[in-house]
Amino acid sequence: MEQQELIPHLFRTEFRKITVVLCKLFGIEHLETAEDLASDTFLSAMETWTYKGVPPNPTAWLYHVAKNKARNHLQRDKQLRDKIIPQLNNRQDGAARDGEAPDFINLFEENNSDSQLQMLFAVCHPSISRESQIALALRILCGFGIDEIANAFLTNRETINKRLHRAKTTLRREKISISVPAEKEIDSRLDTVLATLYLLFNEGYYSESHDQVLREDLCQEAMRLTRLLLGNQQTDLPSVKALYSLTCFQSSRFAARKGSSGELILYEDQDESLWNRDLISAGLYYLHHAATGPTLTKYHLEAAIACWYTQKTDTPEKWENILQLFDTLLQVEYSPVAALNRIYALSKLRGPQVAIEALSRIRSNRNQYYYSLLGELYRHINPELATGHFQQALSLARSAADRQILQRRIRSIAEGV
Structure with missing residues (x-):
């Protein structure tokens, strides 16, 4: 990978990891300091690699520089140093040896994963508005730019900046802990966590902000963060399995969804032989295991709809099931997009004239998808x-x-x- 491609790629994958680990170390009230140190790390990479070339292990280089910058900042900031060093010296993994400063930053993958899962719940704290929770999670944990978040919310930069400012202010004021919440709080906080991951996957699956057909990196990031939830006993729940099932079904068609020139290929024109059967099998596995307990979420219903779409052949059974699933989905959570998709399924089952009559009755903005x-x-x-x-x-x-x-x-x- 060329340097002009490598640094943006590493920024997308590593910036958030460095930020979250440093924020967990310093405390959530020092979130902006953690972001600044992570930004300085990538600025150093751009300046150094331009003249000296890319190091053999670029990721390790970034982590080493981030550690040094954090250590230097800690040495300059007495208040922060007095808060952190005693805590770390009481921990086996942070203890100083032979009078040296403690090796206080653990950027190994297992710590990255734990820290990101904990941060995901921290920014989804109930004291922050739902819109601000999702915006902040997309910003910190997923590396979204302000324009990407604005497009995802169908709003403007100024609104998103205000939401982020309010959310960060609340994090500092409330001194919210970076941790997975207690079991009794899991359900209420998990709703927003899943909404964030769902929005992230959708932004990648069809990205308007970058004028691209598909951004697989964002989809893969949503799936990776969802796997973190599945890997934690407290959050390995049916709704999480249902969301992961949905992302598996949708991502199974990536190879067939783009043409040789990068153009979008609609479902009906896709080459079924290019669909990823392993991902379809994974989707079926998680959908089956999501069907436990009394909870029925939109993720269950959308995953079931996506499952039927893995059968390319048109049959009355297929479209009847899809139509019934959309009917239930609209009762669970109405959305104009789901309503329009239901009309399409109705047309496949009952014909276009019936669908046109139904379309005239739905609550839908007259947007491009309607026309x-x-x-x-x-x-x-x-x-x-x-x-x-x-x-x-x-x-x-x-x-x-x-x-x-x-x-x-x-x-x-x-x-x-």
Whole structure:
């Protein structure tokens, strides 16, 4: 990997790990200090590697420099030093030897994993608003930029910056512990944790902020953090299994979802032989094990829908089950996107005319997906009207991938395909 690609890649994968470990060491009230030290580490990498070349083990180099910067900061900040050093000298892994400063930063993978899981719950504390919880988790743990978070929330940079500021202020004021909560608090905090991971996966699965069809790194990060939950006895719960099942099913089609030129390939046109059968099997495994207890979440329902989509052949049984699942999903948690997807399933089962009548009755903003669905439904009934709806959708499209799909649809109608 070339240097111009390596540093952004390492920033995405390692910045959050360094930040979280340092924040756990210093205390949550020093979150911004931890972020600054992590940023300084990557600035040093850019300055050093440009002239001396990339070291044999870039990640180890970053961790070594982060340790030194943190140690230097600790030596300069007497108040912080007086707080931390006594605590560390009482711990076997942080004890000083022969009068040396304690080796107080453990950046090994097992500590990274534990710290990130604990931080995930810390930023999802109930004293912080739900929107701010998710924004802060996406920022600290997932490396999202402000624009990416703004796009994910369909809002602007100023709003996100205000949410992040308020959340950090609350973390400092409340001195929230970086730890997995007690068992009685798990359920209430886990809802927001799962919402964050769900949003992260969706941002990668279809990213408008980078004008890309698919950002697998974000999807893989969401799956990795979900596996952290599965690996902890307190959080290895049915809802977590259901979310992981959903991400397995969705990611199984990555290879088929992009064309040779990077264009988006819709489900109906995908090459089924490119689907990842191991991930489909994993999805089935976790969906089966999620079906325990009385709780039915949107993740269970969406995973079950995604499971049916791993059967490419159209059958009445397939679309009847998908339609029933969407009906239940809309009762559990209504969303305009789910409502539109239900209409598509209805069209496959009952025909486009029935779907058009149902579409006129749903609560949906007149957005690009609404008009795109109308175009699909009218495509074989009234091509001229279908073209008009696709053009309306094209005028509202926010990404290059959407525009390409809609332009292909308009051309295919013009060519009589």
